[in-house]
Amino acid sequence: MAKVLELEQVYKAYRFGFIPKKKQILKGVSFYVNEGEIFGYLGPNGAGKTTTIKCILNLIFPDAGRITIFGEDSLKPKARQRVGFLPENPYFYDYLTGREFLTFYADLLGLHGQSKIEKIAYLLRLVGMERAADLQLRKYSRGMLQRIGLAQALLNDPALVILDEPMGGLDPIGRKEFRDIIVNLKKEGKTVFLSSHILQDIEMICDRVAIILAGEIINQGYLGDLISEKVLYTEVTIAGLPAAEFNHLGESVSTSGNRVLLKVYEESKIDQVISLVQQKKGKIISLMPRTETLEDIFVNMVKNQ
Amino acid sequence: MKITAIARNTFKEAKRDRVLYLLFFFAAICLLFSRFLALLTVGDRVKIIKDVGLASIQLFGMLMAILMGTGLVYKEIDKKTIFTLLAKPIHRVEFLLGKFLGLVLTIFIMTVLMAIIFLLILFLHTFTIEWSILLAILYIFFELCLMTAVALLFSTFTTPILASLYSLGFYLIGHLSWSLEMLIKKVKSGAGRAILRLLYIVLPDLENFNFKTEVVHHLPIPTKLLGISFFYGLVYTAFLLILSMLIFRRRDFI
Structure with missing residues (x-):
């Protein structure tokens, strides 16, 4: 599979203050994004996600390292010909209307005539x-700005779409719609680079992920390889019986009304719980095995560091 | 194409800036005021109208160039609009040139509007139109283009307030530097004179664009001088724009 984006040993430090004090933000970041995949770039606030993206887009210049987009050096404007970008908390010219804004950006990309009008109409429809x-734009809400921002990122029909925290500021319905749009982009053969700290979003749609922490990539790979299928514990909700009955089988997490939520760590004990409930004339409401999630991996990694 | 798109947007932005209209309003008042000032004058009243009128166009044009020019790039960075703009396949040079041309277009339209008011007042007083006045206004416009480049240069690396102060400093130096030439003549040749000469070359001489006296007093203006002044403006503006580009080309947008 062809590599659409590749970073090799990228370093970046910022200098702050009157007497400049150096702060190393990126410490040798390396990863690659394959063609046609949704790549999740994961990390807590301040880990260096946005700095990496700005390096890719030439908004800041890395101190060392190499970045290639479609095999071209990222320093050349040509490399960004097939790239679309939606920044975190997008700010746009608030004196323009949504349509004027898209027209301005379409002009920058060299679109003209009927195809420009049709493209803008199509994108406005796509993002609702x-x-x-x-x-x-000054009258837009944050979610609306995010949508119009996505539309401008797709104006040049990009082969690589870079989204920095695209789901921030969206309501649950908006997030679902955004996820659907991103999955559709993949279906159209586009590659999506998605930075986020909302693990649920990444887990639902990404093929591969890289995790960045304090400027270093601490793990990367296919989501399936990172998350084991192993059952961590099973959550059993029981009605009609007191929690004390199950103390020897698992940990009771909460009780509400006549319901008990029980965490059972050993698989062998699940059968014992079921037979105990049947014996005591209780009722099992639900039984849910919990496998490892991206969140578990992420929290573990952050703790270990 | 990309440059014109940015220039168009800059013009659109400038058009919606209240500062522009405020300055235009005061310029119009000053131009009208020149007519009343003439009433108080003993002697050549037309001269007063011309003097005050041309000075008003220059002053308010300069304020427009500085106040709007210094915010040009800073606003884009501050409001983070530059992120999506530069993420498109455009050169930073194209961005800067687009910004410059957009503002020059705004200044041009404003100068034309002020000139129309001025010529109208003059016409109502003399019932003739002196086309030579337009020459003085044209060179004021060249000076304003240069001042726009100055404002743009400062706005690539500092805040609007500081950039405005620096630009104003540049303007004052530019109108006083001709005295250096006189000083050079009086200093004995040697290191001191060489330094003064170097200083005179580096510092702007905005008096090169001043043809007000000649126009008001109907003095002859050699064509060669007009050519040199135009060329001086062109080279100095280009020099300032290149300097801005060198700074802007390697700038990080954190």
């Missing part, structure tokens, strides 16, 4: 902003 198209 047709009705607000002629409203000034």
Whole structure:
């Protein structure tokens, strides 16, 4: 599979203050993104996610290292020809209307004539902003800005779409819609680079992930390889019986009304719980095995560091 | 194409800036005021209208160039609009040139509007139109283009307030540096004179664009001088733009 984006040993330090004090942000970041995949870039706040993205897009210059986009050096504007970018908390020209804004960016990309008008109309429909198209951006909510921001990122029909925290500021329905759009982009053959700290989003749609912590990549690979299928514990909800009955079988997490939520760590004890409930004339409401999630891996890694 | 798109957007942004209209309003008042000032004058009243009128166009044009020019790049960085813009396949040089041309277009339109008011007032007083006045205004416009480049240069690396102060400093130096030339003549040749000469070359001489006296007093202006002044403006503006690009090209947008 062809590599769409590759970073090799990227270093970046910022200098702050009157007497400049150096702060190393990226400490040799290396990873690659394959063609046609959704790549999740994961890390806590301040880990260096946005700095990495800015290095990729040439908004800041790495102190050392090499970045290639479609095999081209990222320093050349040509490398960004097929790239779309949506920044975190997008800020746009608030005096423009949604349509004017997209027209301006389409002009920058060299689109013109009927194809420009059609493209803008299509994108407004795609992100669900047709009705607000002629409203000034200053009147947009954060979620609306995020949507119009996605539309501008897709104007040049990019082969690589870079999204920095795209789901921040969206309501649950908006997040679902955004996820669907991203999955559709993949279906269209586009590659998506997605940075986020909302693990649930990444876990639902990403093929591969890289985890960055304090400027270093601490893990990367296919999601399936990172997360083991092993059952960590089983959650059993029981009704009609007191928690004390199950103390020897598992840990009772909570009780509400006549319901008890029990965490059973050993698989062999699950059968014992079931037979005990049947014996005492109780009722099993639900039984859910919990496998390892990205969140577990992430929390463990952060703790270990 | 990309440059014109950015220039168009800059013009759109400038058009919606209230500062522009405020300055234009005061410029119009000053131009009208020149007519009343003429009433108080003993002697050549037309001269006063011309003097005050041309000075008003220059002053308010300069304020427009500085106040709007210094915010140009800073606002883009501060509001983070530059992130999506530079992520597109455009050169930073194209961005900067687009910004410059957009503002020059704004300044041009404003100068034309001020000139129309000025010529109208003059016409109502003399019932003739002196086309030579336009020459003085054209060179004021060249000076304003240079001042826009100055404002843009400072806005690539500092805040609007500091950039405005620096630009204003540049403007004052530019209008006083001609005295260096006189000083050079009086200093004995040697290191001191060489330093003064170097200083005179590096510092701007904005008096090169001043044809107000000649126009007001109907003095002859050699074509060669007009050519040299135009060329001086062109080279100095290009020099300032290149300097801005060198700074802007390697700048990190944190």
